[in-house]
Amino acid sequence: MGALRYFAKLGEVVPSVPRPTRRPDLKYRLIFTLAAVAVYYAMASTVVYPLTAGAGPQLPMLMQVVFAATTGTLAQLGIGPIVTAGLIIQVLVGGKLIELDLSKPEDRKLFTQAEKGLALIIAAVEAAGFALAYRLNPYVTASVALQFFTGALILLILDETIQKGYGIGSGVSLFILAGVARTIVWDLLAPVTVTITTPEGSTVSQYYGVIPYIVSSSIGGGLDLGRLIYGYVPGYLVGGEAAMLPSLTGAVATLLLLFVVIYLQGMKINIPVTVQRAPGIRGRVPLNFLYVSNIPVLLFGIIVSDVLLIRNMVEAYLPQHRWLAESLNSALLYLTPPRGLLGVYYDPVRALVYAAVLMGAAVLLGLMWVEVGGLSPAQQAENLVRSGISVPGMRSNPKALEAVLARYVYPLAILSSLIVASLAVVADVFLVFGGGIGLLLASGIIQQLYTALTYEQALEMYPTLRKFIGE
Structure with missing residues (x-):
């Protein structure tokens, strides 16, 4: 304290x-x-x-x-x-x-x-x-x-x-x-051109944004399917990562992933309950299918950023310990995804290690967040009992309710962590605009803002509601 x-x-x-x-x-x-x-x-x-x-x-x-x-x-x-x-x-x-x-x-x-x-x-x-x-x-x-x-x-x-x-x-x-x-x-609309020098000494200039590139190439000719599909510039490909640019595949994948995430965020697991003050009334307590939301990937991002910060400080303060900086650089290589389908093709080991590390870390971080973030069965059961809610056929006992909730909470925490991590990996492979983790975070935030705006609009339209909710 x-x-x-x-x-x-x-x-x-x-x-x-x-x-x-x-x-x-x-x-x-x-x-x-x-x-x-x-x-x-x-x-x-x-x-x-x-x-x-x-x-x-x-x-x-x-x-x-x-x-x-x-x-x-x-x-x-x-x-x-x-x-x-x-x-x-x-x-x-x-x-x-x-x-x-x-x-x-x-x-x-x-x-x-x-x-x-x-x-x-x-x-x-x-x-x-x-x-x-x-x-x-x-x-x-x-x-x-x-x-x-x-x-x-x-x-x-x-x-x-x-x-x-x-x-x-x-x-x-x-x-x-x-x-x-x-x-x-x-990534979608940038009208600027990028000039890239190839290993042979020639230069390649293309529009950075997908739409300007498609329009200019359609009018002037020279539409390159490699850039359009994979996001790379011909003649400049080093390990599948160099000169990676926004692609049409990334634009389509961004839309598809956004729809998938919005659909998953709307899914609920309903637990039947009764109200103690009105025993004849039954209801349901909904648990989000993505129970831990995007917290696991957010925590993973924080860990990666901390490793990067330590690497920077080691290089600045301990130049004599080059082995330590190189070890951290190697760790960062496998803690960040390869860029695109070609990145996976040229370095499959890195892609597999990154996917395994992200999924494993997501599960561990998701379970940790359940315990410390107020989402554990014990905390949820205590909140429900305090609200006068119990499970049909059981006494109003927090321990009994906790046992019922545990059958849902922990499997949901593990499954949702794996799903979110898998979506992030797939998004990174297909060069989703904003990155896989970024799009997952953004979709959740959009939903929260929509809910907040709906709530505020209701209070604006019906001021008497403030009295009922204590505002």
Whole structure:
């Protein structure tokens, strides 16, 4: 608890706005939400001084998507510190390593402030780690690190302001969705040309976006099926990864995967229950088929980003231990997917290892999240009994209800983790726009935002509902 209070004390340093005394209307909250997205886009497009666009070590696609990060910009860290800090505190509290009763206002405040404080520490460490990777002189490195840290601080403030009721949803989800949407639109419509030098010394210029490429090639001729289907430029193919560009296959796969994910998210497993106060009334408690949602792949993305950060710091601080940096590079190779069908063809071992690691990690992380995220059978049974709900033919006993729920919860957690990981692997193989994990995260966020907007619209249309729900 002492460490938590230290983090909370540090979190008080972060500027914050008070909660609105009266809930702002929906129009105002929509405008504020869009303004926050605009600020994020501006940050993701602002290269920090004195770096240049595209210079230095590039962030893996996985990290760019999961953390809404952009290499070399004010959004270099993205929401990484916020997400990582939140998950660490959640695991500590959910695992009972720190005793907090989140039903008490003072404990909830301590929880929130501790998240902010830990996020500041993580942001400082990550900013230093990424700045060191550019190998600049100490003063310039400190300047770059400060700019990275400032960007993370701005996103932290925006996230808190949105969650306090000035916007809709959460800033973390909003920025992830904005990053994935930007990638999808760019891959589909980018009118810029890319010039690539082949090993033979010749150059190849093509439109980056799929639609501009198809239109220009149809008009001027020279439509290349290899680029269209596999996403590679003829004459420049190294291990199946070099010069990979958006393809028509990726566009079609993006639509198909989006439909599949939306369908799976709508599936429910219904458990028959009775209401104690009205024994004759029976109902159903729905459990989501994707029980742990996209949390396992999100946690996997955090692990990969941490390995990358450690690699950067080892290369900067311990150049004499080159073997350690090379070991981490080898680990990163198998923790990130090969690019496209040709990447799988040229390096099948990497593809198989990545798929096995992602699926195995997803199952373990999914089961862990069930226990620490309030999704365990015991926690669910306690909540249902407190609400006056029981299973037909059984006494209103949390242990009996827990045994029934356990038959559903753990199989669903394992199955949903495997399904989400499998979808991510398939999406990466077919070069889905935004990446497999990114599209999974985005689809879940879209559903959450739709639910939140529907809820807010209902309150706008029927103000008397506020009295019934205590707002």
